[in-house]
Amino acid sequence: MRRRPPIEERIAARQRERGPLKPGAYFEHGPAKMLFFFGIGVVVVTHLIALSMYFLDAG
Template sequence: MFHRKPIEERIAERVAKRPPLKEGKHFEHRPALIVFCVVVGLIILKIVGAFVLMQSGLR
């Protein structure tokens, strides 16, 4: 339509330009690490909260 490459080709070119992932590094992007930590933190907070409610005798 506008004489652009298909989205798959554009994504493939962008991925090819990225440097290889460093050894021992699990998250390629900082926001991915932040989202992962927030999700894990919420899960831990929920479990700890449940134990606190059980210990206090509330239902």
């Protein structure tokens, strides 16, 4: 039975096939960029809500 190569070799082969990113590109594909900015947005909104609750508390 043939064994698969180690995970490190499979990752390296996949990265060789893909090649370098285009100049000025930071994300490999659109969904990664969308997920990143969505996560940043959630963090900012939750911080704003927490700060407003802290400073605008009636008590």
